[in-house]
Amino acid sequence: MKITKIIMGMPIAICVVDKAVDKKDIESIFTFFKSVDKQFSPYRKTSEVSKINRNEILLSAVSDVMKEILELSIQTKKDTHGYFDVDAKGYFDPSGMVKGWAIEKAVKMLKKIGYKNFFIDAGGDMFVSGSKKGSLWNVGIRNPFNRDQIVKILELENCAIATSGTTIRGQHIVDPYHDKTLTEIVSMSVVGPSVIDADRFATAAFAMGRDGISFIESQEGVEGYMIDKHGMATYTSGFTNYVLS
């Protein structure tokens, strides 16, 4: 059973292939994603994030989940040498952190119910669990120059993949103001057992430009596949362990 909804401005797909799947369980995961959006969206005036930015809530009085996100954000800023900074825009915006965190929570919820074979895909970042009809999930990396194509097929088991980049940037945008390194790389995919790591490191590595793939190589537990504007890919030493074709 696969259901897709647009939440947090992106399509979120939940697919459970276990025989005894109950639609209500999948709906409960969507309810969770909606609550995450309400709490963390910097674009909702009533969100906790907005309240923090308006100084309506003291940092010492934030909710437990917000504390979790804050700790994760501080750690990630250290891990990525400042490339991943939730305060970079001049206000607190943990959006980049929340996506991976929310997927991980959702995965735990499904596992707790007892599901083994499923995937959760939030806007192209995903976690796959178990298998489909006995064979591993096949995950494609999208061609940043042609949305209908995939350029790599991976076989994943209990594993996450996140891709940062934009297809708009890969096309015709002429931007005299942007830093050159940001237009050099069009796609950065990061694979690993932790969806939080895959997501936060894909975001940070993409912002690093060409150096991003070296950063991924230097991190434990993640592998990466980077595509530049010429259609050349650079990948880390362990990446081929995941590759089907």
Place this chain on the structure above:
Amino acid sequence: MVDRLKKIVLSVAVLSAFFLYSWHERQEQAQLPTVSRHQNISEVKTPSSSSAPPPDILTGKYKDGTYTGDVTDAFYGNIQVSAVISGGRLSDVVFLQYPNDRQTSIRISTESMPILKQEAIEAQEADVDIVSGATDTSIAFRKSLKSALDKAAL
């Protein structure tokens, strides 16, 4: 955000796709456009799923002028575009807001890492269960553009 103003030349493929998108917006999975690098208006492909090309774009049913679209949430930031219509057709799209990548502070040392490998990307034929790619920005982009063109419609 004017300093992040960007200009793009849009191919008809993107437009077709976005019109398709607007029709299918209530459906849960929107069809995505076929756009390749170096493509220009004379060599566009319509999306494979396009059974009915969007007539408005081809025949020019817009009022000339510049129309600003809604600010749409791309989750990592806001997107807002304005559509420039001339001769009844969309002639340009200007980015008023665009998600900014994280501020860079320190550069990672760029010493060569021989363990990294390279290859030219190649389209793969086999079927897959899921696809990983950056989608959030382009969906927000199409939403904002759609709202701009709604204003331009005759």
